[in-house]
Every structure is written in C-alpha cells, then in structure tokens.
Amino acid sequence: MRVTLSDVAKQAGVGLSTASRALNRSGYVSEQLRKRVLQAAIALDYYPDMLAQQLASDRRRTITLFEVGNYGNVQSSQDLEWFFGPLHKALGRDIAEAGYELNIALQRSDEGHPAQVLARIRRSHGSAAIVLFIRSPLDARLVDELAQIDVPMVSINCPLERLGIPAINSDIRGAALKATQHLIDGGYSRIAHMQGPAHLPATELRIIGYEEAMAAAKMTPMMVEGDFDPDTGYSAMHKLLDVEQKPNAVFCANDSAAIGASRAIQERGLSVPDDIALVGFDDIPVSRFLFPSLSTVRQPQQRMGEATARAILDCLAGQTPPKELLIPCELIVRESSVPRPILS
C-alpha cells in the first residue's frame, strides 16, 4: 500500500500537521521532532503525493511550457528536439532554482485544437505561469482562449505582443536579412528564398528579412514555397532550377530544406557553391559536416531559455518584464556560400 503522511506521523509519534511542517521546513517544529519525523519518513520510504499536495496547498509550483507544433512529425521534426533541448535545459534549470518545476505540455498541431489544451491547463491546479511556444498559425479561437487565462504568460517566438504578453523573440527577421546580405556581399546576382511552411510567423519573418535585404540592394526577390523538411526542399529546388533565370544562390528556410535543395542541385550536375550557393537556418548538428558544409544561422536557444526564465520569474514576483526582448542570431558562414577560388 501507499505510504502516506499520516503513516509517517504515526510512526514518529507526532500529529499529522507536525509531520507536514517538519517535512516542508515551514512553521515551527522543534529540532527533536523534526529529526524523528525525518527518520520515520526515511524508514517508511515515504514520498509525498504531489497531487494531494498541490490540491491542498493551491500553491501552484509548476510552470507549464506549452509547445504546439508538429512535434513528432517525421517530416519536419528533425530540428525540433534539437532546438528545444537547450531551451528546455536553460529554462528548466533557472526555474528549478526558484523552486518551480517545469512541466512540458507538448501539443501536436495535428491532433486536437491548441485552445482546448490551453483551456485544460488554465483550469488545472498545476500552473503558476505559462510559457507559450506556439509554432502554428494563431487563429481566433486560440487568441480568445489566451485572453481568458489569468496566470502570467510569456511567449517565445510568436507574435502575441498585442495581447500584452511579454515576448522573448530570437531575431529571425534580422538573421534572414543578414543571411541574404551575406549572399549579396558574396556577389551573387540572383538570390532566391525558399520559404518555410505557410502561415507560420517563423516563415513570415524570414521572408520579411529576405525582402528587406533584397530591396535595399535593389535586387528582384524570387521565392518558392517550401516547408521545413528535405523532401520539400528537394522538390522546391527543382522548381527553382526549372525557371529561365535560375538563381545562383538560395536562402533556405532551414537546414533540412537546404539539404534537400543541395541534392537537387547536384543531381542536375551543378555544384554547391560554384553554381549555386546555399544558406540554411538552424545549424543542426550535421550541417557542419556536410560536403560542402552548410552555411546557416544559429539561434540563441540557451539565451532564450534564460531570458524566458527571467521574464516568467519577474512576472511571478509581481514585476513587469520588458514587453519584448529581441535576441540576435548568429550567422555561420561555411563552404556552401563561399565561392571557391578558381584553381589554375
């Protein structure tokens, strides 16, 4: 059977509430009794029931990270875990230091509506605060639900500022601009952009950055629709190669797509970067080891996690965190976007 607190209390020969206080280091308990209780707890291998604890205390001790996206989708999730890892780690660590627990609520965008899940979280006792990481289109229903929520929220990389939710954003637009500019500086004359999945903020921001750079250079934008996976990158690149004025450089929505694109290019007997330069996005672990190695943009996951933790803890402490934090991404130039010297 389950060992309960009252078992411990009985064993230690003290009252229930004393046992509770002793274990929680709250309120007054004499050293003597505390020791007895602690020993009893160990002897009985007692472990508190978090459910009961939370239900009784109403002291929400967990912070929910609400992630929606096509988590688990073979097509495009390759970089997902990779992206989340450092963020989870940093966020979880900082939050734990403040005495909270990180609860990760994954929500696949293809099963059920995010708003429903949020509704559930909203009512559940568990959440002191919610971190939103929504990688799907924001519809009215979702926004509606968000407005109902009364615990502090912080959003990561999704445009929720208008709801007054503090935002932690990586500067995707700026990174897209930098990446495109890098291609422009490299002397490429026809630079295309292979877009990410439609209707995603992450996609839009890349497009905007790309367009800004192109406009500033008075160059004509050229785009294909795409996705975050290599399959789509492959076919999108083939489309790009079929047009009359082939691009000689492509800024891809992410590394996976770029890898697909690279294959398409080489299948046509063309070379990266001699015929077509490539820049990806994300710096997934293999990118550095491709041949040619892939130029890309590295997002500051760890700093984002830390910033998120700070913002959430600020909220919880009753302070107002900055409305928006824009954390720069790093452009990583590798072989795929640097013209090779002509060997004589």
Added chain:
Amino acid sequence: MRVTLSDVAKQAGVGLSTASRALNRSGYVSEQLRKRVLQAAIALDYYPDMLAQQLASDRRRTITLFEVGNYGNVQSSQDLEWFFGPLHKALGRDIAEAGYELNIALQRSDEGHPAQVLARIRRSHGSAAIVLFIRSPLDARLVDELAQIDVPMVSINCPLERLGIPAINSDIRGAALKATQHLIDGGYSRIAHMQGPAHLPATELRIIGYEEAMAAAKMTPMMVEGDFDPDTGYSAMHKLLDVEQKPNAVFCANDSAAIGASRAIQERGLSVPDDIALVGFDDIPVSRFLFPSLSTVRQPQQRMGEATARAILDCLAGQTPPKELLIPCELIVRESSVPRPILS
C-alpha cells in the same frame, strides 16, 4: 475564481454526486437531469480538475512513458525526437482509445539519477502503468528501484527481461548483421564498425550483429569507439583512416556519425562509396538527400509503439503479454554503399 463541480450542481439544481455522474456518464442519471447538468457546465464554462479527480478516484488513468537518454543534448539528439515521434504517436493513440492518457516523463541522463525519478513516479497517483525506454547504462540502483515498482511495466529496447518485464525490442542485432552482410555481399574486403556510445545496450547489439556477420564470413573485425553525433563520427573516421590497413567500408552506429565520417573521408580526398562505403543507422530524414545518399537501417517505430500499447493494455487487462517481441528493422540500400559502375 475557479468553477467547481458544486457550482455546476447548484446551477443545475441537483446534488453534487448527480452532477458528477452526469458528467462522467457513469451510473444512472435521467436524461432530463443530465441535460440540465451539461448545460450548466457549459454555461459556467466548467472544466474538471484532473488533480482532484485522480486523487479521489484513485483510478489511475495515465500511462507514463519513462524515457531516459541525453534528451536535449545538442551533440547527439538530432535523431531523438525523430525516433520518438512516431512511437509517441502510435502509443499515444492506441492508449487513448483505451481511455488512458500518455504521460511522457523525459529524463536527461545527465541530470539526476533515473532511479530517483522513477521513485517519484512510483508513488505518484498518476500511473496505471509504466513504459520504460531507457537509453543509458542500467546500474544496480536503477534495477533495484525497478524491482520495487508494482504497476505493470513494459520495456522498449532495453534488456530488462531478467526482471520479468515484457520487452518490445527492435531487432538491432539482426539489423547490424544485415547491414554488415550487405557490405560483405558488396565485395568489400575490410569492413569496420564505428561503435555507438559505450555501455549502451543499443551499442552492444550493433557490435554483436557486426561481429556475427564478420565471423560467419571469416573476416577480421575492426572497430573504433564512437558516439551518436557527427563530431565524434568525424574524428573516429580520421582515426580509422590513419591505420595501415584502411577499411574500405564502415558500418556506423547511426546516421549522424556516418555524416561526420563521410566528411572525414572526403576531406582526405577519398570518395564515398568508391573508396569507402558507408552504412548508417536510423534513416533520419536528411539521409536520403545527402550526396551520396546514405544507406541505413530504418527502425520500426510505429510498429513498436503499437506493440507497446498492446502489451501495456494486456497487462492492464490482467493478461500476460509475450515475454519478448522482436520487431525487424529494414535495411535501406542507397548510394553510399553501392559501388558505382566504372564509366568508360
């Protein structure tokens, strides 16, 4: 304020227990009252508190998937989410159909001891059953804790059979054998194996399969230690290229490592597969699009998820699932392991 069941009952003008029954479709409630209760619930935007529900019912309704591994590690997690996705999906779906909820407990092997986390899960009200997916060395402490657990357990790809825990395994050994045999059949004379991380069952099984195939062909095994990430694959390959009798084919522990290896080979001015053939493991999404595309082994994640769900539900129904299920992997032959015809 929180809307509770008693608010709903009051609003509907019925007793608390009636309201509970109406909402749960359990026990007898007249259609009339049920409608009233349902309407009241909707009107008040009532949502049940899962904590209280579980605490009161003691009817464990969630199945915990306990995963330990270096989840979140930038170095080697690329394939992790990709691997888990389909498994989660299949498992979650089948379990949901039976009225359970899947609770995913991620446990990084580098933070805290798995046994501690298990101890917590053990006592928590939430778990009707536990699925173990342990990708770290099994030490005494962990085995000890496992033995204490009294809810049904099923293990995925970890050697826990001796504890009497039903196992769902993908046939890694068999796949390694097939992969090596494929290289042997291809006429490669010096076939090496680049190992996975030390002390992991997954690593051992690959080694065993490799050795079996080599022994059957009376060839001399040749191994380097490695890991699951491209960095290590890269340096391990360089080591392999430094020995006198260079291999002309390498079976790598996974695709990421193979990609690192491929880079090392090409940096030496050698070609894949003409000078050295490569076979990976996992079939991560980009593998098909590499140049040359990577031969690899695809694990049956979806079937594993389904089999796991079946086993767990069997346990829960009081039946005894098979002690061990071995699900075959699929060898996928691509360019990296097929000698190209000499063009004349």
Added chain:
DNA sequence: TTGAAAGCGGTACCAG
C-alpha cells in the same frame, strides 16, 4: 510549539 479539524475538488458507496 503542537495537533485537531476544516477544507482543496472530486468520486463512490449507500440509504432513500
């Protein structure tokens, strides 16, 4: 300081 008792939000048994 300590412990008895009143919940937290539900579920389930039992008498009506």
Added chain:
DNA sequence: CTGGTACCGCTTTCAA
C-alpha cells in the same frame, strides 16, 4: 434514479 456523506493525501488555520 438521486443526493448525503465519507474519504483521497496533504496543507493550513486556529485553539490548546
């Protein structure tokens, strides 16, 4: 069929 009531395991007043 229905509603009162005793818990689930723990926290938290509030007397003692």
